[in-house]
Amino acid sequence: MSEQPGNIIRIATRGSRLALWQTHHVAEKLRAANFTVEIEIIQTKGDLVLDRSLDKIGAKGVFTEELEESLRNGVVDIAVHSAKDLQSTLPDDLEILAFMEREKVNDVVISFDSTFTLDREQIVVGTSSTRRRALLKRYYPEIITAECRGNLQTRLQKLKDGQYDAILLAYAGVFRMQYSHLITEILPEDKFVPAAGQGSIAIECAKNLPLAKKLALRNCLDHEVTHICLTAERAFLRTMEGGCSIPSFALATLHGAHVEITGGIVSLDGQQMITDTLQAAPHEADALGVRLAENILAMGGDQILNFIKAERSSI
């Protein structure tokens, strides 16, 4: 068969090992559907700035901006992201083409001591996420939390160096990088509710990508149930005006004919937490996420948010 230019898909990705794993996963699916794949590795601000906590870099989309620029100027057709890292409101000229089938959503505890448990005294646990830190403080007030940034390999090296007794990570990344043997506990998703989008891969494109190409790509890469659930979670995130620096959480699941979402916000010290659970028909997933966020804000989540924002601006 002669190769048609329309069958070539160019993909932009970050260069971290997890990003590359995810991109190769996408590429495999595309090749199985007879596309020719070219991969473009692009460095983002988030990859370069490793010495500051993410909530202090401040800018939205630190892991996505440079990838999005390559979509805009047509250098690539699609960009591959961890859905969790993709800002909740995209620029007007870009859209999400697909959400791939989700991996297990949980957070996990990672330690080189296989007997490690979180209820020990005087332990230091590393995390870079405000959500994980706040939830740790809520459920294990004795734990000392410490900043732990960088890609998975960097974080594991810091753990190995003895900077922490354990670190918290997303199961999805740990599993994909083949570090599952270091998991000492899979945290229950009803207590450690994951970040919106955790465990799924998002495919982003320019709105002006030819429709036929969009449809072919969506057909090949999108997972309908995951798409419905992430639509609800991301609507929640968007309405909370959260971004990745706010300790909010949301997990939607499909139960037969309805989608159920649990989400909320926890104060940075873990003292206050507001959660709610709602259900709706799958075609109302977006409105469901909005409604959940409105409920959370009305139940006092707005005060928790305002307090966090005030604290941030006084730094």
Ligand SMILES: NCc1[nH]cc(CCC(=O)O)c1CC(=O)O
């Ligand atoms: N913010 C970093 C990031 N983005 C996606 C993952 C893991 C894979 C996923 O959740 O999809 C991670 C690392 C982590 O949270 O442990």
